[in-house]
Amino acid sequence: MQTFNVQGMSCGHCVKAITQAVQAKDPTADVQVDLGAKTVRVQSSLAADAVLAAIQKEGYEVSPA
């Protein structure tokens, strides 16, 4: 499980956008977004860099936790 700190997530649409962006790279990825904690936890076969890039491309500031 990889954990990332993500700024700017505010609503269910953000959860969906980030989940879909990660699952577009790995359809089997388990993505858990916590709006309150401003974190995204990902269980997948993806390298951390790939997850970072996917989230960043959606317009969010993201860094490894």
Place this chain on the structure above:
Amino acid sequence: MQTFNVQGMSCGHCVKAITQAVQAKDPTADVQVDLGAKTVRVQSSLAADAVLAAIQKEGYEVSPA
């Protein structure tokens, strides 16, 4: 121009969801979402009730301003 007070809009995804929901009913509708003021202004041929229903269906609390 009709103005509505809408609670729960927080980001660009919300703007897009609401704009698309209204334009699904009237493709020529002019929709102006103000996240700060929590208002949506709509210029269209739609009755206010139709606009209210469209926004409500997206999961927002909405009332005529």
